[in-house]
Amino acid sequence: NAGVMQNPRHLVRRRGQEARLRCSPMKGHSHVYWYRQLPEEGLKFMVYLQKENIIDESGMPKERFSAEFPKEGPSILRIQQVVRGDSAAYFCASSTDNEKLFFGSGTQLSVL
Amino acid sequence: GEDVEQSLFLSVREGDSSVINCTYTDSSSTYLYWYKQEPGAGLQLLTYIFSNMDMKQDQRLTVLLNKKDKHLSLRIADTQTGDSAIYFCAERGSSGGYQKVTFGIGTKLQVIP
Secondary structure (H helix, E strand, O other): OOOOEEEOOEEEEOOOOOEEEEEEOOOOOOEEEEEEEOOOOOEEEEEEEEOOEEEEOOOOOOOOEEEEOOOOOOEEEEEOOOOHHHOEEEEEEEEOOOOOOEEOOOEEEEEO | OOOEEEOOEEEEEOOOOEEEEEEEOOOOOOEEEEEEEOOOOOEEEEEEEEOOOOEEEEOOEEEEEEOOOOEEEEEEOOOOHHHOEEEEEEEEEEEOOEEEEEEOOOEEEEEEO
């Protein structure tokens, strides 16, 4: 049973470009969470999704950021018009029933 | 809202015990977790405890929970250099109508050979 898969592992974008981060949850998991980790800081919750629904997006900036978890395919975290301050590690986690979260290896986003 | 606090840094000598502490504010917490993050990697679930338990032991790991004081600790016996990592405390509690998991900032454990 493969773990939570995130890709790409590293993503480099220039200011103003779009970043698309993908997360395939563990098999059988219908809950997906996105977290952001800045250097020397902890994990900041961004958004919690179930299949085709956003349950809690209270940690996600209102502008430029969006997330989806379609019926088929991976969850996508999309950042439009990236700025240098978006540079961070973005982690995805999944669970079956919100009990234990299993994390992917993260996507390191670097904005030049 | 809910909050989880941890100290930022802990240094111990190889072979000694490490104790990492955490406090939380959510009185509705049902589960409390310890995750480990090695450099360049994601978070790995180490252990967890139900809020109606006081202690849980798993090999070299001992988790103690004081629910009255909302204090959680992780003790690592016979600490090894491979234990060097960041340790995150997390709690699962009711927030916004669902059981939300909130993480602390992480404690960086440095093991000195």
